[in-house]
Amino acid sequence: MPTRARQAVGGVVYHVLNRGNLRARIFHKLADYEAFERTLEEARQRTPVDILDWCLMPNHWHMVLLPRHDGDLAEFMRWLTVTHTQRWRAHSHTEGQGHLYQGRYKSFPVQTDRHFLLVCRYVERNALRAGLAERAQDWRWSSLWRRVHGSDPQRQILSPWPVDRPANWLELVNRPMRPAEQQAIRQSVQRGRPYGEAAWQVKTAEDLGLQHTFRGRGRPNKEAKTMTPVPFSLLPIWSPHVPAFLTGDDDMPGGVICQGLVG
Secondary structure (H helix, E strand, O other): OOOOOOOOOOEEEEEEEEHHHHOOOOOOOOHHHHHHHHHHHEEEEEEEHHHHEEEEEOOOOEEEEEEOOOOOHHHHHHHHHHHHHHHHHHHHOOOOOOEEEOOOOEEEEEEOOOHHHHHHHHHHHHHHHOOOOOOHHHHEEEEHHHHHOOOOOHHEEEOOOOOOOOOOOHHHHHHOOOHHHHHHHHHHHHHHOOOOHHHHHHHHHHHHHHHHHHHOOOOOOOOOOOOOOHHHHHHOOOOOOOOOOOOOOOOOEEEEOOOOOOO
């Protein structure tokens, strides 16, 4: 089946993720993290994309981005991953030895309301959830660290959020998320499904050609005419997904975890 074209338009927030090929480590030492963040700043200077949030993990990374114009996200990500790969290979003297990344980045649109805050919370607590830091703001390779501990020049890469950040943001980020909230975000990661209120999901999927992200796996049902977003309250009690705490790679299938319901 041919790969579907990306429908990334300007003025829409996207969560973006990529991981190392075969889940191998991308960042082995401090200099690797530093080099990626420098490349990230260069990418922002080349293409007008607002960087709202990020977290670098040993074998993958998350970002929350707001492209200003149609096509900007694809160009930003193309230059970032290609340039980072070339520099990584040159530094490690491994040119021509296969892929650094597993493939193209994954992305999904995010509604700019409470859902945006949930996605940013999910991203910024990634290292804490993986046991790499005692507090989320202590993980050096994240937007949260720059916002809390960074100098004025270091914070310049961060664009203002489209919604107000709660006054108790640090407390929220360091507090465990509800399992159903995490599961809904992971489903969007895996399927590229718009993340937001049900009506917004339907409209956004139709506008961006993402209706397929609400269909089941396998051959499509010829009788299926509409898509049905799944609200938090209707998520299954049991889910075939569990976080891989040792790597922080918690958005892929791998076990069974009991899911709570939103109160």
